[in-house]
Amino acid sequence: xxxxxxxxxxxxxxxxxxxxxxxxxxxxxxxxxxxxxxxxxxxxxxxxxxxxxxxxxxxxxxxxxxxxxxxxxxxxxxxxxxxxxxxxxxxxxxxxxxxxxxxxxxxxxxxxxxxxxxxxxxxxxxxxxxxxxxxxxxxxxxxxxxxxxxxxxxxxxxxxxxxxxxxxxxxxxxxxxxxxxxxxxxxxxxxxxxxxxxxxxxxxxxxxxxxxxxxxxxxxxxxxxxxxxxxxxxxxxxxxxxxxxxxxxxxxxxxxxxxxxxxxxxxxxxxxxxxxxxxxxxxxxxxxxxxxxxxxxxxxxxxxxxxxxxxxxxxxxxxxxxxxxxxxxxxxxxxxxxxxxxxxxxxxxxxxxxxxxxxxxxxxxxxxxxxxxxxxxxxxxxxxxxxxxxxxxxx
Amino acid sequence: xxxxxxxxxxxxxxxxxxxxxxxxxxxxxxxxxxxxxxxxxxxxxxxxxxxxxxxxxxxxxxxxxxxxxxxxxxxxxxxxxxxxxxxxxxxxxxxxxxxxxxxxxxxxxxxxxxxxxxxxxxxxxxxxxxxxxxxxxxxxxxxxxxxxxxxxxxxxxxxxxxxxxxxxxxxxxxxxxxxxxxxxxxxxxxxxxxxxxxxxxxxxxxxxxxxxxxxxxxxxxxxxxxxxxxxxxxxxxxxxxxxxxxxxxxxxxxxxxxxxxxxxxxxxxxxxxxxxxxxxxxxxxxxxxxxxxxxxxxxxxxxxxxxxxxxxxxxxxxxxxxxxxxxxxxxxxxxxxxxxxxxxxxxxxxxxxxxxxxxxxxxxxxxxxxxxxxxxxxxxxxxxxxxxxxxxxxxxxxxxxxxxxxxxxxxxxxxx
Numbered sequence: 001x002x003x004x005x006x007x008x009x010x011x012x013x014x015x016x017x018x019x020x021x022x023x024x025x026x027x028x029x030x031x032x033x034x035x036x037x038x039x040x041x042x043x044x045x046x047x048x049x050x051x052x053x054x055x056x057x058x059x060x061x062x063x064x065x066x067x068x069x070x071x072x073x074x075x076x077x078x079x080x081x082x083x084x085x086x087x088x089x090x091x092x093x094x095x096x097x098x099x100x101x102x103x104x105x106x107x108x109x110x111x112x113x114x115x116x117x118x119x120x121x122x123x124x125x126x127x128x129x130x131x132x133x134x135x136x137x138x139x140x141x142x143x144x145x146x147x148x149x150x151x152x153x154x155x156x157x158x159x160x161x162x163x164x165x166x167x168x169x170x171x172x173x174x175x176x177x178x179x180x181x182x183x184x185x186x187x188x189x190x191x192x193x194x195x196x197x198x199x200x201x202x203x204x205x206x207x208x209x210x211x212x213x214x215x216x217x218x219x220x221x222x223x224x225x226x227x228x229x230x231x232x233x234x235x236x237x238x239x240x241x242x243x244x245x246x247x248x249x250x251x252x253x254x255x256x257x258x259x260x261x262x263x264x265x266x267x268x269x270x271x272x273x274x275x276x277x278x279x280x281x282x283x284x285x286x287x288x289x290x291x292x293x294x295x296x297x298x299x300x301x302x303x304x305x306x307x308x309x310x311x312x313x314x315x316x317x318x319x320x321x322x323x324x325x326x327x328x329x330x331x332x333x334x335x336x337x338x339x340x341x342x343x344x345x346x347x348x349x350x351x352x353x354x355x356x357x358x359x360x361x362x363x364x365x366x367x368x369x370x371x372x373x374x375x376x377x378x379x380x381x382x383x384x385x386x387x388x389x390x391x392x393x394x395x
Numbered sequence: 396x397x398x399x400x401x402x403x404x405x406x407x408x409x410x411x412x413x414x415x416x417x418x419x420x421x422x423x424x425x426x427x428x429x430x431x432x433x434x435x436x437x438x439x440x441x442x443x444x445x446x447x448x449x450x451x452x453x454x455x456x457x458x459x460x461x462x463x464x465x466x467x468x469x470x471x472x473x474x475x476x477x478x479x480x481x482x483x484x485x486x487x488x489x490x491x492x493x494x495x496x497x498x499x500x501x502x503x504x505x506x507x508x509x510x511x512x513x514x515x516x517x518x519x520x521x522x523x524x525x526x527x528x529x530x531x532x533x534x535x536x537x538x539x540x541x542x543x544x545x546x547x548x549x550x551x552x553x554x555x556x557x558x559x560x561x562x563x564x565x566x567x568x569x570x571x572x573x574x575x576x577x578x579x580x581x582x583x584x585x586x587x588x589x590x591x592x593x594x595x596x597x598x599x600x601x602x603x604x605x606x607x608x609x610x611x612x613x614x615x616x617x618x619x620x621x622x623x624x625x626x627x628x629x630x631x632x633x634x635x636x637x638x639x640x641x642x643x644x645x646x647x648x649x650x651x652x653x654x655x656x657x658x659x660x661x662x663x664x665x666x667x668x669x670x671x672x673x674x675x676x677x678x679x680x681x682x683x684x685x686x687x688x689x690x691x692x693x694x695x696x697x698x699x700x701x702x703x704x705x706x707x708x709x710x711x712x713x714x715x716x717x718x719x720x721x722x723x724x725x726x727x728x729x730x731x732x733x734x735x736x737x738x739x740x741x742x743x744x745x746x747x748x749x750x751x752x753x754x755x756x757x758x759x760x761x762x763x764x765x766x767x768x769x770x771x772x773x774x775x776x777x778x779x780x781x782x783x784x785x786x787x788x789x790x791x792x793x794x795x796x797x798x799x800x801x802x803x804x805x806x807x808x809x810x811x
Contacts, residue, residue, distance in 0.1 A: 014430055057611035064618035075628045083633035087641070090650070098659045117667060135658065151593055163719070165594060199596060204605075206724030215596060224728035230769075241596060249691045250719070259596075269770050273617065275624075282400045292639045294632075302400050303598075309636070311627040323448040323459055325404040336647035338640045345401065347461055355637060362455055378670065380648040381659045395648070395660040 002311045026163060046283045070273055070315040080307070084355035090338070093351065093361045094192050099137055099382065099393035103130055107321045108385035110200075110372050111168070121162045122391055123150035129164045131176060134383065134393050143184045152201040152212070163191070163210055163335055165198035171212050173224055199241045204268075211268075213240040219256050221268060233266050235256040242286045246293045250278045255296050257284030263298055263308060277308045279315045286330045290354075297354075301329030305342050307354065319352045321359060330372045335379030343370030343384055349394075365392060399597075402496050409468045413488060419443050424485070432562050434472060434485040434751075439483045455480055466495055470573035472639050475524060475581045476766060477573070487566065493574040501578050504545065507534040509551035509575060516568075518554070526581050586619045592693060642685060645678065654678075675699075687788040691716075703796050704787060711748035712779050715741045721777045723769050735769035742775070 014036040021036035026326035029136035035043065057249035105124035113120050118135040122325070127148050131141040147168035154163045154174075165171040171196075174184050203210055207231065213219045219240055220231040247252045248335070252268040260365045264282055265275040282301035289296045295309040295316070303324050306318040319340065326346035333340055340352040349370055351361040368387035375382040381395040412418045437460075444456040444715055460479040464470065470477055479486075493499070499810040505585040523531065538545060556564060575681050606614070622659040644650050648657055658664045661671040669676055672770045674798035675695045683690045683699075697717070718741070722733050739751050742760060752760070756774040790798055 029676075054605075054608055054611065057608060057615065058606070061611055061614045064615060064622065068618055071622060072626065075626050077594075077628055078630045078633060079628070080633045080636065083630065084637060087637060088613060095647075137741060151594075151596065197595060203721075204724075208726045223727040226725055226728060230727065233477075239596060242581055249688045250398060250777075269773065275621070288736055290636075291643065292636075294639075295636065305405065309632050311635070312629055312632040313621075313626045314627065316632065319451075323444070323450045323455060325408065325459075325464070326401045327399075333650045334647050336640050336643035336650060338644065339635070339649055344418050346459065348458065355640060363453070364454065364458065378648070378667075379646070380653060380657050380666070393659060 004345075007106055010034065010037055014030065039128075045073070057250065072312075075312065076314065076338050080355060081357040084357075087355065089356065090353055090360050095361060095363060095394050097392045098395050099134055100387070101132055101134060101137055101391040101393075103132075103139055104128060104389045104391075106389060107368070107387040108371060108389060108391055109151045110153045111154045111383055111385045111391060112153055112162075112372060113374055113376050114159045115377050116158055116378065117376050119155070119159065120383055120391070121153050121164075122157050122175065122385055123153040123164050123166070124389070125149050129153055129162065129174075131162060132391075134391075141176055141184060143188075145172075149197070150361075154201050154203055154210070156191045156203050156207040157205060158207050161207060163201050163203065165192065165201060167197050167213070169194045169196060169198060169214070169216075171198050171201045171210055171222070173210070189224070189227075191224050191227050192219070192220060194220070199239065200243050202243060202245055202246060208274060211236040211243060213243040213256055213258075217244055217258070219266065231268060231269055231271045233273070235261050235266075235276075235319060236262060239283075241284060244288050244296065246292060247289055248293045251293060255287045255289065257287040257298050257300075259283045261300075263287055263296070265310065275310060277314065279306065280304070282327070283326060288332050290333055291335060294358070297331045297333065297340055299331040299342055301327035303327055303344075305331050305352065307340075311377055317354070317357050318389075319350075320358070321355060323352075324350065329370060330374075332373050332382060334375060334382075339372050341375065341382050343373040343386075345369045347386070347388075348385055349373060363394065368388070403430065405463060405753070406494060406496055407464065408448070409488070411447065412440075412469075421488075421752055431445055431472070431485060433566055434487055437471075437480040437482055437484045437486060440469065440486060440707055442477060443696045444691050453481065465577075467493065467573055467577035470569070470576065472569055472810075475526075475572075475576050477576055478582075482745070487573075488572050488697055489573055493570060494523075495577075499574075499578065501575075503534060503681065504538065506530070506575065506579055507545050508552065509571070510534065512552050512556075515549060515553040524581070530579065583740055617633075623687050634781075646682065655688060672724060675800065677801065677803075680797070683797070684792050684801070687784045690788065690791070699796070699800065703791050703794055706792075706796075709787065711741065712783055714748060715750050715772075716779050716783065721771045722772070727769070731767045734764055734771050737772065750775075751782075 001380040009049055012023055012026060014021055015034050016039040017036060019036065024037055025032060025034055025042055027057040037148040046171055051124045057318040074247040096133045102123040108123045108124050111120055113125050113156040118130060118133055120134045121129065121131045123129045125148055126147040128149055129137055129143045129145060129150060132139055147163060147166055150164050150166040153163050159172050160177045163171055163173045170190050173189045173191050175187050177184060192212055194214035194216045194320055198212055201210055201215040210222050210224055211219065214267050217236045217240060218239060220229055221231040223230055236258045240258040242255050243254055243256040253265055254268060255263060255265050257263045261280045261282060261284060264273050266334060272335055276306060279300055280300040284298045284300045287296055294311055295307055296309050297305055300306045303326060304318050304320040306326050307314050309316045326343045326344050328344050330339055338354055342350050342352065342355050344350065347366045347368055347370060349360050353360050366386040367387050370384050370386050373382060381393050382391050385391045412725055417626065421433055421435050424434055427804060439509045440460050441456045443535060444450055444460055450456045457479060464477045464479045467477060467489050469488050472485045472487050510527060513734045602665050621761050651667050656663050683696045690700050701710055701713055704713055718737050720735060725733055740749050752775045756778045760772060
């Protein structure tokens with residue numbers, strides 16, 4: 001709405017082109033400016049052009065994305081569970097709690113296995129990180145972190161250190177001493193620094209590098225000794241909640257999942273996002289590779305778990321039921337990849353037949369949300385941690 | 396406001412439960428001198444869940460129903476503890492006004508008004524429970540200054556209530572009480588408290604920013620690269636997943652009991668002791684034959700592979716590959732020195748363990764070594780890996796050394 005009759009009141013140098021002309025007194029973002037009519041027109045056109053460019057780019061991006069989905073769908077000649085009809089169904093499972101680890105005074109948020117197949121490290125809301133010999137249920141080490149909500153913890157491949165972090169936005173490494181009297185906290189080493197909470201951490205094949213994911217939307221690879229950032233990974237548009245390294249002797253990739261509902265595969269060497277999947281309807285809480293490294297599973301707040309294959313470049317299975325309406329917080333595969341163990345916010349653990357897509361068992365026992373589920377390195381058991389302050393070993 | 400997907404899905408189920416045709420039959424029950432309006436039994440709920448959500452097990456239905464009760468979607472009319480019992484206990488639905496999806500965060504002043512109002516009602520019917528009386532006393536102390544205001548509000552609400560129809564009042568009173576059972580539960584422990592706590596990771600996300608031109612161009616590049624990707628047909632992928640799982644089934648303790656037993660179940664660690672011994676068992680040796688990575692993964696496998704290659708005087712490839720793996724595990728400080736050492740040993744002119752790399756990789760590596768990083772030998776390593784896979788590895792698997800290991804344990808077992 002521009003009534004020309006009362007606008008050109010003043011005559012003088014234009015704020016933009018400095019020429020002496022009849023000026024239009026207008027307001028730009030509440031600031032009065034005096035432009036000549038030509039400059040006003042130019043400004044309006046530029047704004048239009050810019051808007052147009054962004055819009056055209058957006059449209060191009062959307063159409064490419066749609067085309068990608070089309071291409072992916074073209075190779076979908078059969079469903080996984082259809083091909084799996086020819087293999088035998090699994091028998092009845094007898095899975096019981098074989099050990100209950102009590103000792104945390106608050107919600108257990110995360111746990112990891114030691115490569116010796118029996119020790120574990122667990123972290124909780126009250127800042128306590130405990131190392132257990134799960135076989136004997138003895139506590140071997142305990143550290144109190146200076147922050148609450150320690151959402152991430154990991155065991156070093158050598159078994160000689162643990163890493164943990166959470167609301168302190170850092171990932172710290174504690175060497176484990178054989179001397180019970182030694183104060184572990186004194187030897188603590190701060191390795192990673194993010195600008196928001198640490199959601200997940202993992203050592204690579206070495207005690208010397210740690211991969212982290214954070215609420216700040218990024219993942220990062222760190223040199224433990226120097227604390228140097230080796231590589232950062234940008235691409236998620238919201239909190240990254242989980243990551244998992246590909247189980248390959250030769251590969252350099254990992255997968256991450258987050259609140260933007262995306263699961264991204266990354267090249268550790270270049271920092272590039274090499275593949276991306278977006279089919280979940282809510283936050284992805286956990287990602288885990290299938291043992292061969294060719295696929296990975298996700299657990300999400302949309303109450304489903306899904307399997308994505310990297311070679312087919314798409315989602316290949318959904319694990320869901322009408323009666324499961326609470327989010328899946330954590331997933332892990334059995335050694336052969338036939339079973340998927342998933343912990344849920346409705347306090348249960350559901351065991352899925354990965355190939356046939358059916359549920360083979362539901363495990364009750366925890367008295368609050370199951371926050372973490374991890375299979376032991378030799379696949380003989382899996383451990384679940386819960387907001388009921390306990391951990392359970394199932395076999 | 397952020398509402399969890401689980402809340403939305405629960406409310407879908409609750410809406411179905413209240414459906415006139417296919418929902419739970421709601422009725423009025425005669426009791427002593429009065430009527431109990433609008434109720435159904437705990438068993439009704441369990442039966443409905445079993446049938447309509449295709450649940451096979453009563454335990455599962457009861458578990459899900461209990462979670463719904465803890466959220467306050469239906470409540471036992473005579474109990475402050477919101478749990479589900481699979482019997483004739485009477486339950487009533489909560490009015491949608493009080494559903495969690497409305498993101499209720501009632502204040503203590505609201506609770507004070509409520510408790511105060513309760514004292515104004517017919518005491519015989521709605522006497523305060525002990526914990527409610529305690530809460531009221533505490534709140535009176537806390538809000539001493541504004542108690543008059545609270546009292547006035549309570550009075551006004553009580554007045555409105557009195558005007559209502561008796562049956563309607565009964566129902567609304569119970570629903571209001573159930574609302575407070577959710578938000579001011581009788582116990583600090585238990586389900587009703589637990590479901591309300593949330594992880595700091597699940598805060599509502601801020602409004603997504605509009606992507607910049609730069610970001611959009613990046614996105615377009617990404618989608619274009621993805622479109623160029625080579626994809627496999629689903630049928631092929633499915634077969635691959637099936638055969639991998641098939642191959643490893645024998646090694647999966649959840650599918651095939653480990654020999655002699657699963658330590659977690661039998662309390663006997665023999666299985667672990669056998670794995671730790673330097674003498675590899677037959678099943679373990681068989682696994683090396685699946686694919687080269689199995690040999691490279693297993694320290695004993697690596698050792699045997701190396702021994703075999705040394706006997707053929709062709710171990711430099713494997714040693715190079717192992718050295719580069721080890722290089723990547725070093726702290727960044729040690730990398731430049733180590734890169735030099737590996738270069739001298741395997742690739743420099745006159746190297747003692749010279750390996751054969753294609754000229755392209757060689758040139759690239761020569762460049763990389765000038766500015767040494769952890770991935771300096773990446774191309775060379777890839778080339779060597781392919782060579783090992785197609786050549787050395789297949790020879791190893793066919794070798795008598797490997798075959799003997801594979802048969803050796805079998806023989807021993809036979810003579811047991």
